[in-house]
Amino acid sequence: MTRSVYVTGIDRGDGRQVVELGVMELLTRQVDRVGVFRPLVHDGPDRLFELLRARYRLSQDSATVYGMDYAEASALQAEQGTDELVSVLVDRFHQVARAFDVVLVLGTDFAATQLPDELSLNARLANEFGASVIPVVGGRGQSAESVLDETRNAHRAYAGRGCDVLAMVANRVAREDRDGIAERAAGRLPVPVYVVPDEPALSAPTVAQIAQALGGRVLLGDDSGLARDALGFVFGGAMLPNFLTALTPGCLVVTPGDRADLVVGALAAHSAGTPPIAGILLTLDEVPSHEVMALATRLAPGTPVLSVSGTSFPTAEQLFSLEGKLSAATPRKAETALGLFERHVDTAELAERVSAPSSGRITPMMFEHKLLEQARAERRRVVLPEGTEERVLHAAEVLLRRGVCDLTLLGPVEQIRKKAADLGIDLGDSQLIDPATSELRDLFAQKYAELRAHRGVTVELAHDVVADVNYFGTLMVQEGLADGMVSGSVHSTAATIRPAFEIIKTRPDTSIVSSVFFMCLADKVLVYGDCAVNPDPDAEALADIAVQAAGTAARFGVEPRIAMLSYSTGTSGSGADVDKVRAATELARSRRPDLKIEGPIQYDAAVEPSVAATKLPGSEVAGQASVLVFPDLNTGNNTYKAVQRSAGAIAVGPVLQGLRKPVNDLSRGALVQDIVNTVAITAIQAQDPSPGPAPVPSEHSSEKASQQ
Structure with missing residues (x-):
């Protein structure tokens, strides 16, 4: 029932x-x-x-x-x-x-x-x-x-x-x-x-809702600005110096349209982030001159300026009667609401009491929910080197509203604040650091010079290197000032992970760094490796990838059944490529005899039970593989993209594995949700203090290749 x-x-x-x-x-x-x-x-x-x-x-x-x-x-x-x-x-x-x-x-x-x-x-x-x-x-x-x-x-x-x-x-x-x-x-x-x-943010109307309720004209502002919450109202009538002291974060400024001084002053304060405002509402159907409006656009692009025909008093009456509503047009409010619910309701206890019938399937949405829930369970700090990138800021807002992790954003601090203010994003108590001016720069230069002394790196040279946001972020992770790092939305893979190779290095139980993608299909999640890092791994490296991928899969709730892929299944084929996979399979089995591993095996025999029944009857893996290890980067990268585009799968990754501490790369085409997922994965990786792969459960519980 x-x-x-x-x-x-x-x-x-x-x-x-x-x-x-x-x-x-x-x-x-x-x-x-x-x-x-x-x-x-x-x-x-x-x-x-x-x-x-x-x-x-x-x-x-x-x-x-x-x-x-x-x-x-x-x-x-x-x-x-x-x-x-x-x-x-x-x-x-x-x-x-x-x-x-x-x-x-x-x-x-x-x-x-x-x-x-x-x-x-x-x-x-x-x-x-x-x-x-x-x-x-x-x-x-x-x-x-x-x-x-x-x-x-x-x-x-x-x-x-x-x-x-x-x-x-x-x-x-x-x-x-x-x-x-x-x-x-x-x-x-x-x-x-x-x-x-x-x-208060939930009951606060958005600027768009105010414009609709009051029949206001939108003179300036983009969709992001109109989505801002009006957390309060400041009515402008005083002279500019006194008016500026009355501004509060997230307020909507209400002033007669002929007060150009207050319009420019409020937008200048917003641009400086002291404080960021929701927007401006002009009364009396008065509109400042073209020159003033042009200046307003340059001061705070995207910040909404509305105009209404009424006077201030009846406008105020209408404003104070408005209440914000959750709707499809207010996704930020939805994130705030969910964050509030999840902080104050024991969702694990309530889920157990609900006891909804499990379908036995793992959908993309279920997998994404699990990521956020798992990350939130043991909150960690993740550093985001690309602090001025719009997608990163939007992702940071989601992560903060949902209480997923603590964040450090790198970049010129005033630029980050201004960009966030222009987007109407509240970064809360996030840590903002400019590597170029940080007091940590000298310490990090000394540390990096010591690590790379064998390469002839001096403290003077290191001082320039560590000003790079990816090197600075990696050193924060290495020194325990952050638990993990996510970058790559505007940087190349090499720029993102090279510092990790130089500074964090590989775990003692592995010889290489590799990657996996979580491929979220309609009814299950598969783990693909390695599709982003190692061009042509030998048998030793391939075995390493398989063991690492098993640990990553288990850590994220996917029972590892590993298929070592080749163009041949079982003993039906021969040749150097098949022999490499066969040797890798034996090495992986010897290292982790507790794992279910099959190879060499073709993709269809690995995932389709009817094919498996013919090609490898009786196999514990064939027909039900959950971890698929590709023989080389060419095969893996093309296959994950083919499945992503042709089957409509959601590809989450690449997730790097083998490093002592978590650093993950983004596709330069990453969407906001991709960044949210990758940060959550990084936070979960940082929760595990053990250096080796996660234990295997007894029951079910992007578009770049790197250059090292």
Whole structure:
């Protein structure tokens, strides 16, 4: 039977979209077919479902998501009674449930619904759906004692109506009360109570939402600027010196359109990062001169400037009534919401209580979820040498909002701050370092000179070398100031990993550095190696790659069944290339007799059970290989690209293996999500203190080649 989770509340204003999004994230980590059902819906687009559909790539027909609208439900209940209303909704729910492994049910919103005793209706629907319930209590503006009372009463209300209550969530509580409420709630109820603090960024409207609500004209600004959260409002009327002292980070400046001095002053302050603002809203339908607007564009490109026709007072009334909403158009808010949920909800405990049926498949989304979850479990610091690159900054924002790891960004500090401000990105407490001016430069020069003295490197020469961001970042890792490094979005592979070869060097149990790609197919994850580093490994190196790849696979939850690939399977062929693979297979087996290794074997026999049954019957690997080791770089690089492009696979990597400490390379075409995944992988690699490959589990648990 399909497992369903029903997220509901007791009143409006509980901000439960954060919980609904968090539960959806949790469910998609466990199964790949998650449906959504909202029994009752208001007219107009459903922002949350559109967000879920976009974020989780849902294929569900939107027509099946909704039971009926509130007006229809109210009329049906009035004419034929509650039993008939429930009967119709149950039928429509089961149409969805039959098509999915698990269903997330979004309860009614208690907002002008004209339905009597809405709580009882939610409880009855949950019972009829066979769904477990997560009630959410809103705590905004309430005392700690009131929140505790509301939570206990809500549990009693749903449990008393026969509901299977999974957990309680007290949401939007005052930050200063959060820990005290959580401590007092612990053990008071027979289910866990999760306490989530209020987050101003979630209720803050974006500049785009303000423009839409006020009918404003966008005079300047790009999509990134319009996506900024307006965390507050500063109304400009004072002279410039006093006005500048009133600016706060993320504020929207509201000023009459004829105050060119305040417009230029606010944008100049933003450009300097003191502080970065969300944008400017001009009233009275006045627009500064062409010269002023041209200067504004140069001062803070991308920063939005809006114009409205109203005066400041009615504009202020409208602004203070606006509240930000989670939607497909606000992906940053989604990252903030998920980060908030994951920091304050024990997702491992909740996932265990949900007990969604596992499909036995690993989808790309499930793999990506697992990466972030695993990285977050033991937080590490990763250094990003390309601190002024836009994609890196966007990735840094995602990583910080989700609480994946701590970050150090390298580059001219003021340039990083200005670029982040222009993009509307809050780097939080990230460490920003300019290698050229850092006090660490002299120390690193001394260290590098000592390491490379045999190559004739002097301290003077080293002083110039370590100013390079990749050398500086690598030395931070070597000296324990960072746990790992990710670079390569604008640097060549050689520029990224050469410092690692010179400074960090290989682990004592291996002779080479190699790489793997995680190939995320529709229903499984395969590990390909080596597709990025070693052009023509000999048998010794090939065996090393196989053992390293097994350890990497196991560390990331892929049970290693290793296929040593060749153009021949078993003993059917001969020749130097086949002999190399055969020798490598024997070497790998001798080094790790606990591993399942087959070779030489052709690709089709390695991954297709029907072919394996003919070519290698009885093999533990054939037909079900998870780690595929290619005989050379030419074969590996072309194969991973062919599978990536032709099969629509997501290629995560290259992930370097064999170094004493983790350093990973990016493709220069890397997308933001690619960077996020690679940083998460690097953080996970840094969690393992052991120098050797990870142990093998007993059960299932980019576009460049380098030049050394």
